[in-house]
Amino acid sequence: MSQHRPPAGINPAIPNVARMYDYYLGGKDNFEADREAAERVLALVPEIREGAVATRAFLRRAVRELRKLGVDQFVDIGSGLPTAGHVHEAVGDAKVVYVDNDPVVLTHSRALLRDSDRVWVQLGDLRKPEELMEQVLEVLDPGRPMAVLVVSVLHFVTDEEDPEGIMRRLRDRLPAGGYLVLSHVAPDARPSVAPDVEAVYQRASSPFIARRRPAFERFTAGLELLEPGIVNIMEWRPEEDPVHVPYRGIGDYHLCAVGRKPA
Numbered sequence: 001m002s003q004h005r006p007p008a009g010i011n012p013a014i015p016n017v018a019r020m021y022d023y024y025l026g027g028k029d030n031f032e033a034d035r036e037a038a039e040r041v042l043a044l045v046p047e048i049r050e051g052a053v054a055t056r057a058f059l060r061r062a063v064r065e066l067r068k069l070g071v072d073q074f075v076d077i078g079s080g081l082p083t084a085g086h087v088h089e090a091v092g093d094a095k096v097v098y099v100d101n102d103p104v105v106l107t108h109s110r111a112l113l114r115d116s117d118r119v120w121v122q123l124g125d126l127r128k129p130e131e132l133m134e135q136v137l138e139v140l141d142p143g144r145p146m147a148v149l150v151v152s153v154l155h156f157v158t159d160e161e162d163p164e165g166i167m168r169r170l171r172d173r174l175p176a177g178g179y180l181v182l183s184h185v186a187p188d189a190r191p192s193v194a195p196d197v198e199a200v201y202q203r204a205s206s207p208f209i210a211r212r213r214p215a216f217e218r219f220t221a222g223l224e225l226l227e228p229g230i231v232n233i234m235e236w237r238p239e240e241d242p243v244h245v246p247y248r249g250i251g252d253y254h255l256c257a258v259g260r261k262p263a
Protein backbone atom coordinates (compact mmCIF):
# COMPACT_ATOMS: atom_id res chain seq x y z
CA MET A 1 0.00 0.00 0.00
CA SER A 2 2.89 2.29 0.74
CA GLN A 3 3.62 2.87 -2.96
CA HIS A 4 0.04 3.81 -3.81
CA ARG A 5 -2.13 6.85 -3.25
CA PRO A 6 -4.34 6.19 -0.19
CA PRO A 7 -8.06 5.66 -0.88
CA ALA A 8 -10.34 8.68 -0.32
CA GLY A 9 -11.20 9.38 3.31
CA ILE A 10 -8.15 7.57 4.69
CA ASN A 11 -5.54 9.53 6.63
CA PRO A 12 -2.18 7.75 6.31
CA ALA A 13 -0.57 10.17 8.80
CA ILE A 14 -2.49 8.78 11.79
CA PRO A 15 -1.27 5.34 12.92
CA ASN A 16 -4.14 2.96 12.41
CA VAL A 17 -4.62 -0.06 14.69
CA ALA A 18 -5.71 -2.40 11.87
CA ARG A 19 -2.69 -1.50 9.73
CA MET A 20 -0.32 -1.71 12.73
CA TYR A 21 -1.65 -5.22 13.35
CA ASP A 22 -1.15 -6.04 9.68
CA TYR A 23 2.48 -4.92 10.08
CA TYR A 24 2.93 -7.18 13.14
CA LEU A 25 1.60 -10.07 11.05
CA GLY A 26 4.07 -9.33 8.25
CA GLY A 27 1.49 -7.82 5.86
CA LYS A 28 2.06 -5.01 3.36
CA ASP A 29 -1.16 -3.04 3.88
CA ASN A 30 0.33 -0.27 6.00
CA PHE A 31 1.76 3.25 5.72
CA GLU A 32 4.88 4.88 7.16
CA ALA A 33 3.05 6.23 10.25
CA ASP A 34 1.65 2.76 10.97
CA ARG A 35 5.09 1.16 10.67
CA GLU A 36 6.70 3.80 12.88
CA ALA A 37 4.11 3.37 15.64
CA ALA A 38 4.28 -0.44 15.32
CA GLU A 39 8.08 -0.33 15.57
CA ARG A 40 7.78 1.68 18.80
CA VAL A 41 5.49 -0.98 20.24
CA LEU A 42 7.85 -3.72 18.99
CA ALA A 43 10.75 -2.01 20.76
CA LEU A 44 8.75 -2.18 24.01
CA VAL A 45 7.26 -5.66 23.45
CA PRO A 46 9.40 -7.54 20.89
CA GLU A 47 7.20 -10.64 21.22
CA ILE A 48 4.09 -8.88 19.92
CA ARG A 49 4.61 -10.28 16.43
CA GLU A 50 4.50 -13.88 17.66
CA GLY A 51 1.57 -12.86 19.88
CA ALA A 52 -0.40 -11.69 16.81
CA VAL A 53 0.31 -14.95 15.00
CA ALA A 54 -0.80 -16.87 18.11
CA THR A 55 -4.03 -14.87 18.25
CA ARG A 56 -4.87 -15.83 14.67
CA ALA A 57 -4.06 -19.46 15.55
CA PHE A 58 -6.48 -19.33 18.52
CA LEU A 59 -9.15 -17.83 16.29
CA ARG A 60 -8.74 -20.68 13.78
CA ARG A 61 -8.89 -23.35 16.50
CA ALA A 62 -12.01 -21.80 18.02
CA VAL A 63 -13.91 -21.65 14.72
CA ARG A 64 -12.89 -25.22 13.80
CA GLU A 65 -14.15 -26.47 17.16
CA LEU A 66 -17.42 -24.61 16.64
CA ARG A 67 -17.77 -26.12 13.17
CA LYS A 68 -17.64 -29.54 14.86
CA LEU A 69 -20.56 -28.39 17.03
CA GLY A 70 -22.59 -27.61 13.92
CA VAL A 71 -22.06 -23.84 13.71
CA ASP A 72 -22.22 -22.78 10.07
CA GLN A 73 -22.47 -18.99 10.39
CA PHE A 74 -19.71 -16.75 11.78
CA VAL A 75 -19.64 -13.02 12.49
CA ASP A 76 -16.10 -11.70 12.97
CA ILE A 77 -16.22 -8.27 14.65
CA GLY A 78 -13.00 -6.25 14.40
CA SER A 79 -11.93 -8.65 11.69
CA GLY A 80 -8.84 -6.69 10.65
CA LEU A 81 -7.16 -6.85 7.27
CA PRO A 82 -7.80 -10.15 5.50
CA THR A 83 -4.25 -11.45 5.82
CA ALA A 84 -3.18 -15.07 6.32
CA GLY A 85 -5.34 -17.48 8.25
CA HIS A 86 -8.58 -15.55 8.25
CA VAL A 87 -11.87 -17.07 9.39
CA HIS A 88 -13.27 -17.92 5.94
CA GLU A 89 -10.18 -20.04 5.23
CA ALA A 90 -10.78 -22.14 8.34
CA VAL A 91 -14.53 -22.80 8.18
CA GLY A 92 -15.07 -24.79 4.98
CA ASP A 93 -18.36 -23.81 3.35
CA ALA A 94 -19.82 -21.97 6.36
CA LYS A 95 -20.97 -18.36 5.96
CA VAL A 96 -18.83 -15.54 7.31
CA VAL A 97 -19.64 -11.88 7.89
CA TYR A 98 -16.60 -9.72 8.52
CA VAL A 99 -17.31 -6.47 10.38
CA ASP A 100 -14.82 -3.70 11.08
CA ASN A 101 -15.16 0.03 11.74
CA ASP A 102 -12.13 0.84 9.61
CA PRO A 103 -12.78 1.84 5.96
CA VAL A 104 -9.32 0.53 4.96
CA VAL A 105 -10.27 -2.93 6.17
CA LEU A 106 -13.56 -2.69 4.30
CA THR A 107 -11.93 -1.70 1.00
CA HIS A 108 -9.23 -4.36 1.15
CA SER A 109 -11.50 -7.14 2.36
CA ARG A 110 -14.03 -6.43 -0.39
CA ALA A 111 -11.31 -6.43 -3.05
CA LEU A 112 -9.98 -9.75 -1.81
CA LEU A 113 -13.34 -11.47 -1.36
CA ARG A 114 -15.15 -10.01 -4.36
CA ASP A 115 -16.19 -13.31 -5.94
CA SER A 116 -17.36 -15.10 -2.83
CA ASP A 117 -21.05 -15.85 -2.29
CA ARG A 118 -20.68 -17.01 1.30
CA VAL A 119 -18.52 -14.19 2.70
CA TRP A 120 -19.73 -10.64 3.38
CA VAL A 121 -17.83 -7.58 4.52
CA GLN A 122 -19.64 -4.84 6.43
CA LEU A 123 -18.70 -1.55 8.02
CA GLY A 124 -19.89 -1.70 11.63
CA ASP A 125 -18.93 -0.70 15.14
CA LEU A 126 -18.70 -3.00 18.13
CA ARG A 127 -19.78 -0.05 20.28
CA LYS A 128 -23.17 -0.13 18.51
CA PRO A 129 -24.09 -3.80 18.94
CA GLU A 130 -27.81 -3.48 18.14
CA GLU A 131 -27.17 -1.74 14.82
CA LEU A 132 -24.34 -4.15 14.01
CA MET A 133 -26.39 -7.30 14.65
CA GLU A 134 -29.38 -5.93 12.75
CA GLN A 135 -27.14 -5.45 9.71
CA VAL A 136 -25.62 -8.91 10.12
CA LEU A 137 -29.02 -10.60 10.36
CA GLU A 138 -29.92 -9.18 6.96
CA VAL A 139 -27.60 -11.83 5.49
CA LEU A 140 -27.43 -14.56 8.16
CA ASP A 141 -30.27 -16.79 9.35
CA PRO A 142 -31.14 -16.30 13.07
CA GLY A 143 -32.71 -19.77 13.02
CA ARG A 144 -29.37 -21.48 12.30
CA PRO A 145 -26.38 -21.97 14.65
CA MET A 146 -24.25 -18.83 14.80
CA ALA A 147 -21.04 -17.66 16.45
CA VAL A 148 -19.89 -14.08 17.02
CA LEU A 149 -16.14 -13.44 17.33
CA VAL A 150 -14.77 -10.50 19.30
CA VAL A 151 -11.10 -11.41 19.06
CA SER A 152 -8.39 -8.92 19.98
CA VAL A 153 -10.70 -5.91 19.61
CA LEU A 154 -12.47 -5.19 22.94
CA HIS A 155 -9.22 -3.70 24.32
CA PHE A 156 -9.77 -0.85 21.85
CA VAL A 157 -12.96 0.11 23.72
CA THR A 158 -12.40 2.52 26.63
CA ASP A 159 -13.93 2.19 30.10
CA GLU A 160 -16.05 5.28 29.40
CA GLU A 161 -17.53 3.46 26.41
CA ASP A 162 -18.64 0.65 28.79
CA PRO A 163 -17.17 -2.57 27.33
CA GLU A 164 -19.13 -4.67 29.86
CA GLY A 165 -22.44 -3.12 28.76
CA ILE A 166 -21.47 -3.56 25.09
CA MET A 167 -20.81 -7.28 25.62
CA ARG A 168 -24.13 -7.69 27.46
CA ARG A 169 -26.02 -5.93 24.66
CA LEU A 170 -24.21 -8.01 22.04
CA ARG A 171 -25.11 -11.22 23.90
CA ASP A 172 -28.75 -10.04 24.12
CA ARG A 173 -28.85 -9.72 20.31
CA LEU A 174 -27.25 -13.12 19.72
CA PRO A 175 -29.88 -15.80 18.95
CA ALA A 176 -30.27 -18.29 21.85
CA GLY A 177 -27.89 -21.24 21.53
CA GLY A 178 -25.38 -19.06 19.70
CA TYR A 179 -21.72 -18.78 20.67
CA LEU A 180 -19.38 -15.93 21.53
CA VAL A 181 -15.62 -16.15 21.03
CA LEU A 182 -13.79 -13.50 23.03
CA SER A 183 -10.16 -12.53 23.52
CA HIS A 184 -8.65 -9.52 25.29
CA VAL A 185 -5.05 -8.51 26.02
CA ALA A 186 -4.11 -8.58 29.71
CA PRO A 187 -1.09 -6.75 31.14
CA ASP A 188 1.17 -9.59 32.34
CA ALA A 189 3.30 -9.96 29.20
CA ARG A 190 5.34 -6.86 30.06
CA PRO A 191 3.63 -5.06 32.97
CA SER A 192 6.43 -2.48 33.31
CA VAL A 193 5.90 -1.14 29.77
CA ALA A 194 2.10 -1.42 29.54
CA PRO A 195 1.65 2.37 30.12
CA ASP A 196 4.20 3.12 27.36
CA VAL A 197 2.38 0.84 24.93
CA GLU A 198 -0.92 2.49 25.84
CA ALA A 199 0.74 5.88 25.18
CA VAL A 200 1.68 4.86 21.60
CA TYR A 201 -1.93 3.81 20.93
CA GLN A 202 -3.23 7.08 22.44
CA ARG A 203 -1.98 8.75 19.26
CA ALA A 204 -3.39 6.02 17.00
CA SER A 205 -6.89 5.56 15.54
CA SER A 206 -8.03 3.77 18.75
CA PRO A 207 -6.65 3.80 22.27
CA PHE A 208 -5.60 0.47 23.79
CA ILE A 209 -6.42 -0.72 27.31
CA ALA A 210 -5.03 -3.97 28.78
CA ARG A 211 -7.44 -5.44 31.36
CA ARG A 212 -7.17 -8.06 34.09
CA ARG A 213 -9.08 -11.33 34.60
CA PRO A 214 -11.99 -9.98 36.75
CA ALA A 215 -12.96 -7.61 33.92
CA PHE A 216 -12.73 -10.46 31.41
CA GLU A 217 -14.97 -12.60 33.63
CA ARG A 218 -17.60 -9.85 33.59
CA PHE A 219 -17.41 -9.68 29.77
CA THR A 220 -18.37 -13.37 29.59
CA ALA A 221 -21.23 -13.13 32.12
CA GLY A 222 -24.35 -15.06 31.16
CA LEU A 223 -22.50 -17.52 28.91
CA GLU A 224 -21.89 -21.23 29.43
CA LEU A 225 -18.14 -21.47 28.82
CA LEU A 226 -16.75 -24.38 26.83
CA GLU A 227 -13.75 -26.22 28.28
CA PRO A 228 -11.12 -25.12 29.27
CA GLY A 229 -12.90 -21.90 30.33
CA ILE A 230 -10.93 -18.64 30.57
CA VAL A 231 -7.27 -19.21 29.68
CA ASN A 232 -4.44 -17.58 27.78
CA ILE A 233 -4.88 -17.91 24.00
CA MET A 234 -2.16 -20.56 23.77
CA GLU A 235 -3.92 -22.78 26.29
CA TRP A 236 -7.29 -22.97 24.53
CA ARG A 237 -7.30 -26.47 22.99
CA PRO A 238 -3.77 -26.11 21.60
CA GLU A 239 -3.47 -29.67 20.26
CA GLU A 240 -4.55 -28.99 16.71
CA ASP A 241 -2.61 -25.85 15.84
CA PRO A 242 0.34 -25.40 18.18
CA VAL A 243 2.40 -22.22 17.75
CA HIS A 244 5.27 -20.89 19.78
CA VAL A 245 4.16 -18.22 22.25
CA PRO A 246 7.00 -16.49 24.10
CA TYR A 247 4.69 -15.31 26.90
CA ARG A 248 3.94 -18.84 27.99
CA GLY A 249 4.07 -19.43 31.74
CA ILE A 250 4.23 -15.80 32.89
CA GLY A 251 0.61 -15.12 33.93
CA ASP A 252 -2.28 -13.53 32.07
CA TYR A 253 -1.09 -11.98 28.82
CA HIS A 254 -4.01 -12.51 26.42
CA LEU A 255 -7.15 -14.08 27.82
CA CYS A 256 -9.75 -15.88 25.79
CA ALA A 257 -12.93 -17.93 26.16
CA VAL A 258 -15.64 -19.48 24.03
CA GLY A 259 -19.14 -19.41 25.51
CA ARG A 260 -22.65 -20.42 24.57
CA LYS A 261 -25.74 -18.34 25.18
CA PRO A 262 -28.19 -20.66 26.95
CA ALA A 263 -31.10 -21.79 24.78
Ligand SMILES: C[S@@+](CC[C@H](N)C(=O)[O-])C[C@H]1O[C@@H](n2cnc3c(N)ncnc32)[C@H](O)[C@@H]1O
Nearest residue numbers: 018021078079080100101102125126151152153
Ligand atom coordinates in the same frame (compact mmCIF):
# COMPACT_ATOMS: atom_id res chain seq x y z
C1 LIG B 1 -5.84 -6.22 16.46
S1 LIG B 1 -6.96 -6.22 15.09
C2 LIG B 1 -7.69 -7.84 15.31
C3 LIG B 1 -7.95 -8.56 14.01
C4 LIG B 1 -8.57 -9.95 14.16
N1 LIG B 1 -9.77 -9.98 14.97
C5 LIG B 1 -7.56 -10.93 14.71
O1 LIG B 1 -7.67 -11.29 15.89
O2 LIG B 1 -6.67 -11.33 13.99
C6 LIG B 1 -8.28 -5.16 15.71
C7 LIG B 1 -9.30 -4.75 14.66
O3 LIG B 1 -10.42 -4.20 15.35
C8 LIG B 1 -10.91 -3.10 14.62
N2 LIG B 1 -11.67 -2.24 15.54
C9 LIG B 1 -11.19 -1.45 16.53
N3 LIG B 1 -12.22 -0.87 17.18
C10 LIG B 1 -13.36 -1.33 16.60
C11 LIG B 1 -14.76 -1.09 16.82
N4 LIG B 1 -15.17 -0.25 17.76
N5 LIG B 1 -15.66 -1.72 16.03
C12 LIG B 1 -15.25 -2.58 15.05
N6 LIG B 1 -13.95 -2.83 14.79
C13 LIG B 1 -13.01 -2.21 15.55
C14 LIG B 1 -9.66 -2.46 14.05
O4 LIG B 1 -9.97 -1.66 12.93
C15 LIG B 1 -8.83 -3.67 13.71
O5 LIG B 1 -9.07 -4.10 12.41
